[in-house]
Amino acid sequence: MATAIQRTFIVDCPWCKAKVAASESGRAERGGYDEDAGEPYGSKVLVGICPSCKSILVGETDQIGFEGYDSDEDRWSDVVRIYPKPPKVFSSYRIPKVVRDSLTEADRSLQAGANIAACVMLGRALEALCRDILDSVPETTTTTAPAAPAKPKKKIMLGEGIKKLRDNKVIDDRLYDWSQQLQAFRNLAAHPEDITISRHDAEDLQTFVNAIVEYVYDLADRYEEFKSRVDARAKRKKS
Template sequence: MTLSDPWSSVSETHFVLNCPLCGEMTSFSIEAKVTSERHSWDGQNMRFMLLLCEYCQDILIAKQEGDDDVWLAPEFLSAETKKMPRPPLHPHIPEGLRRIHEEGMTCLWAGAYTAALVMVRRILEGVCILHGFTKKTLVQNLAEMKDVGLIDWRLFEWAQALRVIGNIAAHYTDEEVAREDASDALALSEALLEYLYVFSLRFEAFKKRNPEKVMPQGQSPTQSSGSSANTPSSL
Protein backbone atom coordinates (compact mmCIF):
# COMPACT_ATOMS: atom_id res chain seq x y z
CA MET A 1 0.00 0.00 0.00
CA THR A 2 0.99 3.61 -0.46
CA LEU A 3 0.00 6.73 1.42
CA SER A 4 -0.24 8.80 -1.78
CA ASP A 5 -4.01 8.86 -2.05
CA PRO A 6 -5.36 10.94 -5.00
CA TRP A 7 -8.64 11.33 -3.13
CA SER A 8 -6.99 13.25 -0.30
CA SER A 9 -7.32 16.50 -2.23
CA VAL A 10 -11.12 16.15 -2.42
CA SER A 11 -13.05 18.18 0.19
CA GLU A 12 -15.43 15.32 1.11
CA THR A 13 -14.60 14.04 4.57
CA HIS A 14 -17.83 12.28 5.59
CA PHE A 15 -20.17 9.48 4.56
CA VAL A 16 -23.79 9.00 5.57
CA LEU A 17 -24.26 5.26 6.10
CA ASN A 18 -26.18 2.73 8.18
CA CYS A 19 -23.84 1.83 11.04
CA PRO A 20 -23.67 -1.96 11.50
CA LEU A 21 -22.76 -1.55 15.16
CA CYS A 22 -25.39 0.83 16.54
CA GLY A 23 -27.88 0.38 13.70
CA GLU A 24 -28.28 4.14 13.16
CA MET A 25 -28.28 5.92 9.80
CA THR A 26 -25.62 8.45 10.66
CA SER A 27 -22.57 10.35 9.50
CA PHE A 28 -19.12 8.76 9.42
CA SER A 29 -16.00 10.88 9.52
CA ILE A 30 -12.97 9.60 7.61
CA GLU A 31 -10.13 9.36 10.12
CA ALA A 32 -7.58 7.86 7.70
CA LYS A 33 -7.47 6.48 4.17
CA VAL A 34 -4.96 4.75 1.90
CA THR A 35 -5.09 3.66 -1.73
CA SER A 36 -3.86 0.19 -2.59
CA GLU A 37 -1.39 -0.41 -5.42
CA ARG A 38 -3.37 -3.56 -6.22
CA HIS A 39 -6.66 -3.63 -8.12
CA SER A 40 -9.92 -5.52 -7.62
CA TRP A 41 -10.75 -8.57 -9.76
CA ASP A 42 -12.53 -6.34 -12.33
CA GLY A 43 -9.69 -3.82 -12.56
CA GLN A 44 -11.09 -1.19 -10.18
CA ASN A 45 -8.88 0.85 -7.90
CA MET A 46 -9.24 0.06 -4.21
CA ARG A 47 -8.86 2.25 -1.17
CA PHE A 48 -9.30 1.49 2.51
CA MET A 49 -10.62 3.85 5.16
CA LEU A 50 -10.82 4.11 8.91
CA LEU A 51 -14.33 5.45 9.62
CA LEU A 52 -15.68 6.88 12.88
CA CYS A 53 -19.42 6.58 13.53
CA GLU A 54 -20.47 9.94 14.92
CA TYR A 55 -23.43 8.36 16.74
CA CYS A 56 -21.87 5.47 18.69
CA GLN A 57 -18.22 6.61 18.34
CA ASP A 58 -17.07 3.16 17.19
CA ILE A 59 -14.32 2.73 14.59
CA LEU A 60 -14.79 0.56 11.48
CA ILE A 61 -12.65 -0.36 8.49
CA ALA A 62 -14.18 -0.02 5.04
CA LYS A 63 -13.12 -0.78 1.48
CA GLN A 64 -14.13 1.26 -1.56
CA GLU A 65 -13.71 0.45 -5.24
CA GLY A 66 -13.75 2.84 -8.19
CA ASP A 67 -11.52 5.49 -9.72
CA ASP A 68 -10.63 9.12 -9.20
CA ASP A 69 -14.01 10.30 -10.50
CA VAL A 70 -16.53 7.66 -9.36
CA TRP A 71 -16.29 5.52 -6.25
CA LEU A 72 -18.78 2.87 -5.19
CA ALA A 73 -20.39 2.82 -1.76
CA PRO A 74 -17.99 1.70 1.00
CA GLU A 75 -18.06 -1.93 2.15
CA PHE A 76 -17.38 -2.53 5.83
CA LEU A 77 -14.61 -5.05 6.50
CA SER A 78 -14.37 -5.02 10.29
CA ALA A 79 -15.18 -8.32 11.98
CA GLU A 80 -17.14 -6.26 14.51
CA THR A 81 -19.85 -5.62 11.89
CA LYS A 82 -21.41 -8.94 12.88
CA LYS A 83 -22.18 -7.58 16.35
CA MET A 84 -25.87 -7.04 17.16
CA PRO A 85 -26.95 -3.44 17.81
CA ARG A 86 -28.43 -4.24 21.25
CA PRO A 87 -27.56 -6.66 24.08
CA PRO A 88 -29.73 -9.78 24.53
CA LEU A 89 -33.03 -9.44 26.36
CA HIS A 90 -33.46 -10.53 29.97
CA PRO A 91 -33.51 -14.35 30.41
CA HIS A 92 -36.83 -14.10 32.30
CA ILE A 93 -38.46 -13.27 28.97
CA PRO A 94 -39.57 -16.51 27.24
CA GLU A 95 -37.02 -17.83 24.78
CA GLY A 96 -39.43 -17.76 21.84
CA LEU A 97 -40.18 -14.07 22.35
CA ARG A 98 -36.49 -13.26 22.77
CA ARG A 99 -35.74 -15.09 19.52
CA ILE A 100 -38.42 -13.17 17.61
CA HIS A 101 -37.16 -9.86 18.99
CA GLU A 102 -33.58 -10.73 18.00
CA GLU A 103 -34.81 -11.58 14.51
CA GLY A 104 -36.53 -8.21 14.39
CA MET A 105 -33.30 -6.48 15.36
CA THR A 106 -31.48 -8.42 12.63
CA CYS A 107 -34.07 -7.20 10.11
CA LEU A 108 -33.58 -3.62 11.34
CA TRP A 109 -29.79 -3.92 11.07
CA ALA A 110 -30.12 -5.29 7.52
CA GLY A 111 -32.46 -2.50 6.42
CA ALA A 112 -35.52 -4.78 6.13
CA TYR A 113 -37.82 -2.44 8.04
CA THR A 114 -41.11 -4.00 6.95
CA ALA A 115 -39.90 -7.41 8.11
CA ALA A 116 -38.86 -5.87 11.44
CA LEU A 117 -42.44 -4.67 12.00
CA VAL A 118 -43.78 -8.13 11.18
CA MET A 119 -41.61 -9.46 14.02
CA VAL A 120 -43.09 -6.84 16.35
CA ARG A 121 -46.59 -8.06 15.55
CA ARG A 122 -45.49 -11.65 16.22
CA ILE A 123 -44.20 -10.54 19.61
CA LEU A 124 -47.62 -9.11 20.49
CA GLU A 125 -49.35 -12.30 19.37
CA GLY A 126 -46.90 -14.41 21.37
CA VAL A 127 -47.40 -12.34 24.52
CA CYS A 128 -51.17 -12.82 24.30
CA ILE A 129 -50.96 -16.56 23.67
CA LEU A 130 -48.44 -17.20 26.44
CA HIS A 131 -50.69 -15.36 28.90
CA GLY A 132 -53.70 -17.47 27.86
CA PHE A 133 -55.54 -14.91 25.72
CA THR A 134 -56.61 -16.63 22.51
CA LYS A 135 -59.57 -14.70 21.14
CA LYS A 136 -59.99 -14.39 17.38
CA THR A 137 -58.37 -10.97 16.99
CA LEU A 138 -55.29 -9.38 18.48
CA VAL A 139 -57.18 -6.22 19.43
CA GLN A 140 -59.59 -8.30 21.56
CA ASN A 141 -56.74 -10.07 23.32
CA LEU A 142 -54.93 -6.83 24.12
CA ALA A 143 -58.13 -5.27 25.44
CA GLU A 144 -58.69 -8.27 27.70
CA MET A 145 -55.13 -8.03 29.02
CA LYS A 146 -55.89 -4.43 29.99
CA ASP A 147 -59.24 -5.34 31.54
CA VAL A 148 -57.73 -7.95 33.87
CA GLY A 149 -54.90 -5.62 34.88
CA LEU A 150 -51.93 -7.26 33.16
CA ILE A 151 -51.15 -4.00 31.39
CA ASP A 152 -52.19 -0.47 32.26
CA TRP A 153 -53.73 2.07 29.90
CA ARG A 154 -50.35 3.45 28.74
CA LEU A 155 -49.00 0.01 27.85
CA PHE A 156 -52.29 -0.82 26.17
CA GLU A 157 -51.91 2.35 24.08
CA TRP A 158 -48.37 1.29 23.13
CA ALA A 159 -49.51 -2.21 22.23
CA GLN A 160 -52.35 -0.85 20.10
CA ALA A 161 -49.94 1.41 18.20
CA LEU A 162 -47.63 -1.57 17.62
CA ARG A 163 -50.58 -3.66 16.44
CA VAL A 164 -51.65 -1.01 13.91
CA ILE A 165 -48.18 -0.49 12.46
CA GLY A 166 -47.68 -4.26 12.43
CA ASN A 167 -50.84 -4.61 10.38
CA ILE A 168 -49.44 -2.17 7.82
CA ALA A 169 -46.32 -4.31 7.52
CA ALA A 170 -48.20 -7.61 7.32
CA HIS A 171 -50.43 -6.60 4.39
CA TYR A 172 -49.58 -5.26 0.95
CA THR A 173 -49.40 -1.48 0.69
CA ASP A 174 -47.44 1.08 -1.29
CA GLU A 175 -46.49 2.78 1.96
CA GLU A 176 -42.78 2.57 2.75
CA VAL A 177 -41.77 1.76 6.31
CA ALA A 178 -39.34 4.29 7.77
CA ARG A 179 -36.34 3.08 9.71
CA GLU A 180 -37.34 5.29 12.65
CA ASP A 181 -40.75 3.60 12.85
CA ALA A 182 -39.22 0.12 12.82
CA SER A 183 -36.64 1.10 15.44
CA ASP A 184 -39.24 2.71 17.73
CA ALA A 185 -41.59 -0.27 17.37
CA LEU A 186 -38.87 -2.71 18.41
CA ALA A 187 -37.92 -0.49 21.35
CA LEU A 188 -41.54 -0.29 22.51
CA SER A 189 -42.00 -4.04 22.15
CA GLU A 190 -38.88 -4.53 24.25
CA ALA A 191 -40.30 -2.21 26.92
CA LEU A 192 -43.54 -4.21 26.93
CA LEU A 193 -41.63 -7.47 27.39
CA GLU A 194 -39.49 -6.01 30.16
CA TYR A 195 -42.60 -4.76 31.98
CA LEU A 196 -44.50 -8.05 31.74
CA TYR A 197 -41.69 -10.50 32.46
CA VAL A 198 -39.04 -8.58 34.42
CA PHE A 199 -40.21 -5.46 36.27
CA SER A 200 -43.61 -6.83 37.31
CA LEU A 201 -41.97 -9.90 38.84
CA ARG A 202 -39.32 -7.80 40.56
CA PHE A 203 -41.99 -5.57 42.06
CA GLU A 204 -43.91 -8.60 43.31
CA ALA A 205 -40.71 -9.84 44.96
CA PHE A 206 -40.15 -6.39 46.47
CA LYS A 207 -43.69 -6.36 47.92
CA LYS A 208 -43.16 -9.75 49.54
CA ARG A 209 -39.95 -8.51 51.18
CA ASN A 210 -41.47 -5.20 52.27
CA PRO A 211 -45.22 -5.73 52.81
CA GLU A 212 -45.55 -2.91 55.33
CA LYS A 213 -44.08 -0.38 52.88
CA VAL A 214 -46.31 -1.08 49.90
CA MET A 215 -49.65 -2.30 51.34
CA PRO A 216 -52.52 0.22 51.64
CA GLN A 217 -53.64 0.98 55.18
CA GLY A 218 -56.02 -1.63 56.51
CA GLN A 219 -55.03 -4.27 53.92
CA SER A 220 -52.96 -7.27 54.88
CA PRO A 221 -50.40 -9.04 52.66
CA THR A 222 -52.75 -12.01 52.53
CA GLN A 223 -55.58 -9.86 51.15
CA SER A 224 -53.27 -8.38 48.53
CA SER A 225 -51.95 -11.74 47.34
CA GLY A 226 -55.49 -12.99 46.92
CA SER A 227 -56.29 -10.21 44.46
CA SER A 228 -53.29 -10.73 42.21
CA ALA A 229 -54.22 -13.98 40.54
CA ASN A 230 -53.72 -12.48 37.09
CA THR A 231 -50.20 -11.16 37.59
CA PRO A 232 -47.49 -12.42 35.16
CA SER A 233 -45.93 -14.52 37.93
CA SER A 234 -49.06 -16.66 38.13
CA LEU A 235 -49.64 -17.08 34.39
Protein backbone atom coordinates in the same frame (compact mmCIF):
# COMPACT_ATOMS: atom_id res chain seq x y z
CA MET B 1 7.84 -2.42 3.39
CA ALA B 2 4.33 -2.85 2.03
CA THR B 3 1.70 -0.64 3.60
CA ALA B 4 -0.88 -2.56 5.58
CA ILE B 5 -4.25 -2.78 3.89
CA GLN B 6 -6.94 -1.18 6.06
CA ARG B 7 -9.40 -3.90 7.01
CA THR B 8 -13.08 -2.96 7.13
CA PHE B 9 -16.25 -4.67 8.23
CA ILE B 10 -19.87 -3.88 7.36
CA VAL B 11 -21.98 -2.96 10.39
CA ASP B 12 -25.02 -0.86 11.23
CA CYS B 13 -24.18 2.60 12.64
CA PRO B 14 -27.01 3.70 14.97
CA TRP B 15 -26.08 7.38 14.61
CA CYS B 16 -25.83 7.40 10.80
CA LYS B 17 -28.80 4.98 10.71
CA ALA B 18 -27.12 3.09 7.88
CA LYS B 19 -24.82 0.19 7.12
CA VAL B 20 -21.25 1.48 7.01
CA ALA B 21 -17.84 0.01 6.24
CA ALA B 22 -16.18 0.52 9.62
CA SER B 23 -12.38 0.66 9.52
CA GLU B 24 -11.20 -2.16 11.74
CA SER B 25 -8.81 -1.25 14.54
CA GLY B 26 -8.98 -4.41 16.61
CA ARG B 27 -10.46 -7.86 16.93
CA ALA B 28 -10.77 -10.89 19.20
CA GLU B 29 -11.15 -14.24 17.51
CA ARG B 30 -11.67 -17.80 18.63
CA GLY B 31 -12.25 -21.00 16.75
CA GLY B 32 -11.42 -24.66 16.62
CA TYR B 33 -13.06 -28.02 16.83
CA ASP B 34 -15.60 -28.81 19.53
CA GLU B 35 -14.93 -32.47 20.44
CA ASP B 36 -18.17 -32.77 22.43
CA ALA B 37 -20.43 -31.35 19.71
CA GLY B 38 -18.37 -33.01 16.97
CA GLU B 39 -18.22 -29.87 14.84
CA PRO B 40 -16.01 -26.84 14.23
CA TYR B 41 -16.84 -23.40 15.62
CA GLY B 42 -15.63 -19.85 15.15
CA SER B 43 -16.57 -16.39 16.35
CA LYS B 44 -15.13 -12.89 16.09
CA VAL B 45 -15.68 -9.57 17.83
CA LEU B 46 -14.58 -6.61 15.71
CA VAL B 47 -13.85 -3.07 16.88
CA GLY B 48 -13.83 -0.21 14.41
CA ILE B 49 -14.63 3.38 13.56
CA CYS B 50 -17.56 4.65 11.49
CA PRO B 51 -16.10 6.33 8.38
CA SER B 52 -18.84 8.94 8.43
CA CYS B 53 -19.48 10.01 12.05
CA LYS B 54 -16.22 8.61 13.52
CA SER B 55 -17.98 6.87 16.41
CA ILE B 56 -16.69 3.57 17.81
CA LEU B 57 -18.61 0.50 16.63
CA VAL B 58 -18.29 -3.07 17.91
CA GLY B 59 -19.79 -6.03 16.08
CA GLU B 60 -19.98 -9.78 16.46
CA THR B 61 -20.00 -12.48 13.80
CA ASP B 62 -20.17 -16.28 13.87
CA GLN B 63 -18.60 -18.66 11.40
CA ILE B 64 -21.29 -20.41 9.33
CA GLY B 65 -19.09 -22.24 6.81
CA PHE B 66 -15.78 -24.04 7.33
CA GLU B 67 -13.30 -24.58 4.50
CA GLY B 68 -12.63 -28.27 3.94
CA TYR B 69 -15.41 -29.28 6.31
CA ASP B 70 -18.75 -28.16 4.90
CA SER B 71 -17.79 -25.36 2.53
CA ASP B 72 -15.33 -24.40 -0.23
CA GLU B 73 -14.26 -21.40 1.82
CA ASP B 74 -14.71 -19.96 5.30
CA ARG B 75 -17.98 -18.04 5.52
CA TRP B 76 -19.17 -15.67 8.24
CA SER B 77 -22.60 -14.39 9.28
CA ASP B 78 -23.47 -10.68 8.88
CA VAL B 79 -21.86 -8.60 11.62
CA VAL B 80 -24.39 -7.72 14.33
CA ARG B 81 -23.69 -4.56 16.32
CA ILE B 82 -23.20 -5.11 20.05
CA TYR B 83 -21.95 -1.59 20.92
CA PRO B 84 -23.28 1.05 21.17
CA LYS B 85 -26.98 0.33 21.73
CA PRO B 86 -26.65 -3.41 22.33
CA PRO B 87 -29.74 -5.58 21.86
CA LYS B 88 -32.07 -5.32 24.87
CA VAL B 89 -31.50 -8.10 27.42
CA PHE B 90 -34.36 -9.41 29.56
CA SER B 91 -33.97 -11.23 32.86
CA SER B 92 -37.25 -13.11 33.33
CA TYR B 93 -37.11 -16.85 32.69
CA ARG B 94 -40.89 -16.74 32.00
CA ILE B 95 -40.48 -15.01 28.64
CA PRO B 96 -41.39 -17.60 25.99
CA LYS B 97 -38.78 -18.51 23.38
CA VAL B 98 -41.04 -17.32 20.55
CA VAL B 99 -41.16 -13.83 22.12
CA ARG B 100 -37.36 -13.71 22.55
CA ASP B 101 -36.70 -15.06 19.04
CA SER B 102 -39.12 -12.57 17.46
CA LEU B 103 -37.46 -9.65 19.28
CA THR B 104 -34.01 -10.82 18.15
CA GLU B 105 -35.22 -11.11 14.54
CA ALA B 106 -36.79 -7.64 14.78
CA ASP B 107 -33.49 -6.17 15.97
CA ARG B 108 -31.53 -7.86 13.20
CA SER B 109 -34.07 -6.69 10.62
CA LEU B 110 -33.69 -3.10 11.86
CA GLN B 111 -29.90 -3.32 11.62
CA ALA B 112 -30.27 -4.63 8.09
CA GLY B 113 -32.57 -1.71 7.14
CA ALA B 114 -35.58 -4.03 6.78
CA ASN B 115 -38.10 -1.88 8.67
CA ILE B 116 -41.24 -3.61 7.37
CA ALA B 117 -39.88 -7.02 8.39
CA ALA B 118 -38.97 -5.56 11.78
CA CYS B 119 -42.58 -4.42 12.32
CA VAL B 120 -43.91 -7.87 11.42
CA MET B 121 -41.53 -9.43 13.97
CA LEU B 122 -42.45 -6.90 16.67
CA GLY B 123 -46.12 -7.72 16.11
CA ARG B 124 -45.30 -11.42 16.33
CA ALA B 125 -43.52 -10.86 19.65
CA LEU B 126 -46.48 -8.97 21.13
CA GLU B 127 -49.00 -11.52 19.83
CA ALA B 128 -46.98 -14.34 21.41
CA LEU B 129 -46.89 -12.37 24.70
CA CYS B 130 -50.71 -12.03 24.56
CA ARG B 131 -51.15 -15.78 24.05
CA ASP B 132 -48.70 -16.67 26.80
CA ILE B 133 -50.24 -14.36 29.40
CA LEU B 134 -53.91 -14.80 28.47
CA ASP B 135 -53.77 -18.59 28.28
CA SER B 136 -52.87 -18.57 31.98
CA VAL B 137 -55.64 -16.08 32.96
CA PRO B 138 -58.97 -17.73 33.81
CA GLU B 139 -61.99 -16.50 31.81
CA THR B 140 -63.89 -13.92 33.86
CA THR B 141 -67.35 -14.86 32.59
CA THR B 142 -69.24 -17.29 34.80
CA THR B 143 -72.10 -19.35 33.50
CA THR B 144 -74.55 -21.71 35.16
CA ALA B 145 -75.60 -23.30 31.87
CA PRO B 146 -74.61 -26.94 31.38
CA ALA B 147 -71.11 -27.15 30.04
CA ALA B 148 -71.03 -27.15 26.26
CA PRO B 149 -68.86 -29.76 24.56
CA ALA B 150 -65.33 -28.44 24.59
CA LYS B 151 -64.58 -26.50 21.40
CA PRO B 152 -61.04 -26.52 20.07
CA LYS B 153 -59.40 -23.48 21.65
CA LYS B 154 -59.17 -20.49 19.31
CA LYS B 155 -55.79 -18.78 19.19
CA ILE B 156 -55.94 -15.18 20.40
CA MET B 157 -55.05 -12.66 17.71
CA LEU B 158 -53.14 -9.44 18.34
CA GLY B 159 -56.08 -6.97 18.36
CA GLU B 160 -58.22 -9.05 20.71
CA GLY B 161 -55.17 -9.94 22.80
CA ILE B 162 -54.11 -6.41 23.63
CA LYS B 163 -57.71 -5.47 24.59
CA LYS B 164 -57.86 -8.44 26.95
CA LEU B 165 -54.49 -7.54 28.44
CA ARG B 166 -55.88 -4.12 29.29
CA ASP B 167 -59.23 -5.50 30.55
CA ASN B 168 -57.36 -7.94 32.79
CA LYS B 169 -55.17 -5.06 34.03
CA VAL B 170 -51.99 -6.74 32.78
CA ILE B 171 -51.15 -3.48 30.93
CA ASP B 172 -52.37 0.07 31.61
CA ASP B 173 -53.94 2.54 29.16
CA ARG B 174 -50.62 3.95 28.04
CA LEU B 175 -49.13 0.57 27.16
CA TYR B 176 -52.43 -0.24 25.47
CA ASP B 177 -52.07 2.86 23.26
CA TRP B 178 -48.55 1.79 22.27
CA SER B 179 -49.82 -1.70 21.52
CA GLN B 180 -52.55 -0.30 19.28
CA GLN B 181 -49.96 1.68 17.31
CA LEU B 182 -47.88 -1.44 16.90
CA GLN B 183 -50.93 -3.39 15.74
CA ALA B 184 -51.69 -0.71 13.11
CA PHE B 185 -48.10 -0.82 11.76
CA ARG B 186 -48.00 -4.62 11.94
CA ASN B 187 -51.23 -4.82 9.90
CA LEU B 188 -49.79 -2.47 7.28
CA ALA B 189 -46.53 -4.43 7.20
CA ALA B 190 -48.17 -7.86 6.94
CA HIS B 191 -50.19 -7.04 3.81
CA PRO B 192 -48.69 -6.85 0.32
CA GLU B 193 -49.36 -3.13 -0.10
CA ASP B 194 -46.82 -0.65 -1.41
CA ILE B 195 -45.78 1.05 1.84
CA THR B 196 -42.67 2.38 3.50
CA ILE B 197 -41.97 2.48 7.23
CA SER B 198 -39.23 4.80 8.43
CA ARG B 199 -36.43 3.51 10.57
CA HIS B 200 -37.31 6.14 13.14
CA ASP B 201 -40.88 4.80 13.47
CA ALA B 202 -39.71 1.17 13.54
CA GLU B 203 -37.15 1.98 16.26
CA ASP B 204 -39.80 3.70 18.38
CA LEU B 205 -42.10 0.69 18.03
CA GLN B 206 -39.21 -1.56 19.08
CA THR B 207 -38.71 0.57 22.19
CA PHE B 208 -42.44 0.29 23.02
CA VAL B 209 -42.52 -3.50 22.60
CA ASN B 210 -39.35 -3.88 24.70
CA ALA B 211 -40.98 -1.75 27.41
CA ILE B 212 -44.15 -3.87 27.37
CA VAL B 213 -42.15 -7.13 27.63
CA GLU B 214 -40.08 -5.65 30.45
CA TYR B 215 -43.19 -4.45 32.29
CA VAL B 216 -45.15 -7.69 31.92
CA TYR B 217 -42.31 -10.09 32.77
CA ASP B 218 -39.13 -8.56 34.23
CA LEU B 219 -40.67 -5.90 36.46
CA ALA B 220 -43.46 -8.23 37.63
CA ASP B 221 -40.84 -10.85 38.64
CA ARG B 222 -38.71 -8.25 40.35
CA TYR B 223 -41.64 -6.89 42.34
CA GLU B 224 -42.61 -10.42 43.47
CA GLU B 225 -39.07 -11.02 44.70
CA PHE B 226 -38.99 -7.68 46.46
CA LYS B 227 -42.35 -8.30 48.12
CA SER B 228 -41.42 -11.77 49.36
CA ARG B 229 -38.27 -10.30 50.98
CA VAL B 230 -40.32 -7.60 52.70
CA ASP B 231 -42.95 -10.12 53.85
CA ALA B 232 -40.29 -12.52 55.16
CA ARG B 233 -38.68 -9.69 57.16
CA ALA B 234 -42.03 -8.70 58.65
CA LYS B 235 -42.71 -12.32 59.66
CA ARG B 236 -39.31 -12.64 61.35
CA LYS B 237 -39.95 -9.45 63.34
CA LYS B 238 -43.31 -10.75 64.58
CA SER B 239 -41.98 -14.09 65.79
